[in-house]
Amino acid sequence: MSESDLQAPDNLQTPHVCEGGNLDCGSGLLLLIRRAVNQMPEGNVLEIHSTEISVREDLPAWCRMTKNPYLGWRQGNDHQKYFVRKGSSSKKTDEYDEHARNYRWQTRIHWNGGMQAKVFCRNHSWTVGQPASFDVKDNAPSAIEYLLGAMGACLAMGFQIHASRRNIHIDELEISLSGQIENIFVFLGAEQSGHSGFREITGRVYVQSDADENALGQIWQETIAASPVVNTLTHRSNINISMTVV
Structure with a gap:
């Protein structure tokens, strides 16, 4: 045996x-x-x-x-x-x-020419399009959309993890997010006032479960408080990226 x-x-x-x-x-x-x-x-x-x-x-x-x-x-x-x-x-x-505690998450990004870059991490890779694209269709999601997607996916995974540890079963879960940039023209170099980051991010989570609504609400608040992506966006991080000419 x-x-x-x-x-x-x-x-x-x-x-x-x-x-x-x-x-x-x-x-x-x-x-x-x-x-x-x-x-x-x-x-x-x-x-x-x-x-x-x-x-x-x-x-x-x-x-x-x-x-x-x-x-x-x-x-x-x-x-x-x-x-x-x-x-x-x-x-x-x-x-x-x-x-x-000290683990460092790593990615490598290669410019593909034009308005696309390719991201590599572990055994994964994906293509990212330009941030300032307003077309309905594009060859690749923008970096801004990946950011919103990363936040939503982090919350979705976190929610079901917190729920499962309470023995609460989630039948369906979907999150809708949208955001507005403070001033996209700063990114394009056309203006100097304001900044090119999100002014706000709003959304809604749709949950199907037999659990009590109050219990689900508590789990959602715990999920937001514990999310690495949400905390990165709401707390100032030290960013130190140097340049090497090769």
Whole structure:
């Protein structure tokens, strides 16, 4: 029998619970598990709740690497329960936390000539058109549209993550965003007054769920407060981009 099929004993109970929602091991769940394990005494058991099926295959491997014994899984009402015992040689999570805190996101952008650039990051690439394009159709989305899209996608993913950790199921979710530039002519070099950034961004989120509306409203506020993209737009970031002539 493989580790992924190991059934945890029915009488196994613990006060230590980690709500993983629908996160998988590669998208933040292991960070939550590491922090929870680090706060437990040696030998105690952590119960992990998850709706992501891949955790059943990936978690035992992580337990072997970190020397935290994997005790198996059980089926819950609407999620799976996984049980991990903190081992005697379990590594402290400080180094993992520092790695996550200090991680630098990177992109490389190549001008394609004309009014297009290509963005590369990890195993992805996409084409970006000019910011000041007002045509109904264009060869590529503008940088401004990518910014709005990044914000909306960040909020959509964040909303369902926060909801899943509360065991709230989202049937449908759609976000509509629009924004107005303060003065696009600054970007074009035709005027000097004002700035070329967004004056405001407005929108609406449409949610279909059986959950209470107040609970969904709280999740939405938590999502906005925690969004990396929203926080980048609402808090001043230090931008230091130098030039090298080659």
